[in-house]
Amino acid sequence: MTPAIYRIDSRVEEFPGTCTVRISPESAGGARRCSAGQFNMLYAFGAGEVPISMSGLQGDGSYVHTIRIQGLVTRALHRLNEGDSLGVRGPFGCGWPMDKVAGRQLLVVAGGLGMAPLRPIVQALMAGSARPASVQLFYGARRPQEMLYAAEVEQWSRALKVVTTVDHADTGWPGQIGVITKPLGAASVDIENALVFLCGPEVMMRFCIQVLLAKGVATEAIYLSMERNMKCAIGHCGHCQWGPNFVCKDGPVFCYRDIRPWFDIRAL
Amino acid sequence: MRGIQQLLQQHALFQDLPEADLTLIGGCGENCVYNAGEYIARENAPADFFYVIREGRVAVETYMPNHGALCLQTLHDGDIFGWSWLFPPYRWTFDARALEKVRAVRLDGKCLRQKCEEDPRLGFELMKRFARIVTERLQATRLQLLDVYSSERPRTAETRQ
Structure with missing residues (x-):
């Protein structure tokens, strides 16, 4: 549950308000292995933590994330430049099959x-x-x-x-x-x-x-x-509960057959 | 003639129509080619035809003063363009411009309209098939209006005030 400190190795502005960053851990050993569709909780110091999907293949012990400004935390993450630090927890969730x-x-x-x-x-x-x-x-x-x-x-x-x-x-x-x-x-x-x-x-x-x-x-x-309000990312807090599922733990990738009854319910 | 009929037969719009209907509709059709930049239809001009696009890209546009042509959507291989021939006042409501070389089957709507008046069964069949296309385009337009990729939340009646 404690974020590890990562540093931004590279940052590309995709278009105004959206950037892609490659980050790697300050400590030795590289980032933990992840699979396509999983996400990390990215922590902008003093602002907060948000779930962001992996948006690139991990080949060199780093993670790639694409961040769009949506609120205070993503704005703070978007403001970070190459060399700046952020906190990372993850990877979490089930990816693409x-x-x-x-x-x-x-x-x-x-x-x-x-x-x-x-x-x-x-x-x-x-x-x-x-x-x-x-x-x-x-x-x-x-x-x-x-x-x-x-x-x-x-x-x-x-x-x-x-x-x-x-x-x-x-x-x-x-x-x-x-x-x-x-x-x-x-x-x-x-x-x-x-x-x-x-x-x-x-x-x-x-x-x-x-x-x-x-x-x-x-x-x-x-x-x-699927996207829901994920907080703890390990299925404890219940923020992202969706029917019998926790999006953070059982998802974010779901088979439509399994979630169809909840997908069709409004405001769920 | 046989060629046009065969081309139409392969298209979903005309699928499973009786041979006699296809012969009749094929009799109202001809192959045509438009070069890039050429207009296929102009707003307010008589809409006497509709088109089965066989190949190429067509922009459906409207003209905005101080802006120029605004593309609302593009149509591609297999798409149908034009239903203004079906409804009074039988005039195009938008421009259609070939963005590249376009090969199409042009069908004489005026002639078909007459045949549909004389044969209501055929008229109803065609109307059902065109209604489906119109519905699909309407649904696509509504989705386009939702602006689903925007980072801003959709505006509701309350937030618009």
Whole structure:
């Protein structure tokens, strides 16, 4: 429960108000191993602690996190520069079920900042691990200027089928203009073999699930990353209790089949 | 003619239509090509056609004074463009511009309208199929209006005051 002290090795401003940091521990030994979809509690001294997903592959004993200003703590974290210190607890939670990917038609569906927890998966796929039968990445954002990892997405599109769509843009934008549900609905899906990893604002995930179910994708083939008010991160405080689950401990990645009854309840 | 009919048959909008209907609709269609930058439809112009986009990207736009053209959405391979031919006053409500070379099947809505008037069964069938497209576009537009990726909370009637 005591945060370890980490230092910011590098910091990239993705777009105003959102940055990606690589952090490593001040003590020897490197960061603990993590899996895609897990999160850390990042502590800005004097401001507080927030859960932030892993947004990059850990290869050198460091963690990568993408932080968007949402409140006081994220604002304090966003203000930190290279060389500054922060506290870290983690990694916590259950990540994406990478053991199910082999031989499947993998659909990675990301909306806005939801690209961050999915990025380690795409990076792993690009590195040749998991061996799915095919991969399609659908990435929706508000505007082209608010797309995360733009250069990397461009690289991915040379190796994977990548569909990018934004809600607003001028016609100089080479991707699609419109909401993510449209290209998802138009996608060719092998319903027997499809596996979907979905992350984004809850309302976006709800509409994407409607599209996927209408296409005949099974509820057990859909995994999504949920966000709730996580405090202790180990299932003790109850802040993130959601039905019988604690999002911090049993999630944040859930199989839609398992959480469907709670997903459909308003204000839960 | 046979070619157009075959093309239409492969499209979800016309799937499972009786052969006779497809022949009739195919008789109102022709292949067309638009080069990048060319307008397919202009706001307020008579909407006598609708299009099955076979290949290419089309921007649906509106003109904003002191701003220029604003793209509302893009349409792609397999999309249908245009339903203004179905409803009075039969005029386009938006511009449509080819963003790259676009190949499409252009269907004569004016001619089809007449045929639908004469054959209400066909008219109702087409109306149901177009209603589905309209509903999907309406749902997408509502989702777009929600601005779900914004870091700000959606404005409600109370917060707007």
